[in-house]
Amino acid sequence: MKIFSIIMMLFLIGASIAVSMMKNLLSTIIIFMVYSLVMAILWQQLNAPDLAITEAAVGAGITTLLFVLTLKKIRGVKK
């Protein structure tokens, strides 16, 4: 289980670098959601299932929804 956690953590570092390097805004939001989901799995590995439920509901659900709505409102999606 330790190897799994290390792989997840490397994935997390890669995702957080990709969020700041990406040019397209919609891709940034989707990678941010992936980051949040991996973080929820990692909380579960660290014996904090309470925080994992909250992270999966708020970080991957509500925050992504609000970000996509804001992007639609400011017309930041490239055709």
Added chain:
Amino acid sequence: MQSLILREVSKMIIPFIQIFGIYVIFFGHISPGGGFSGGTIIGVSLILYRIAHGKEVAMNKFKYNSLIRSLCGALIFYGILKGYSFITGGSGIHFPQLPLGTAGNIFSGGYLLPLNIAVGIIVSVTVYFLFALFYEGEI
């Protein structure tokens, strides 16, 4: 953006989301979860209903008056119960308290269950309001 597939799938999936949220709230003191996570899950189900069925249907189903009334009622209930617990517990006054029950049952943990339910109502309505204000500018 009203598609037939979204409407039919949301009809099937919304009850399960709400039952899971109620489970997370009611078992918050003996298993992972609590008022905030369960309230967020129920709020997401309300948001899904609004996306799938459009503004008018959702506004008829979840009226502003009833939502704001339940939110304020839950807030007042939370304040009274928490204040009662603080005052009687902190200064050593021997007023009647809620029974503790046996560990492992749903009715255990004293004040935690009603406080969790109040927090769940507040968070679900707040999340729904936040989404509605972002999306269309009116509730």
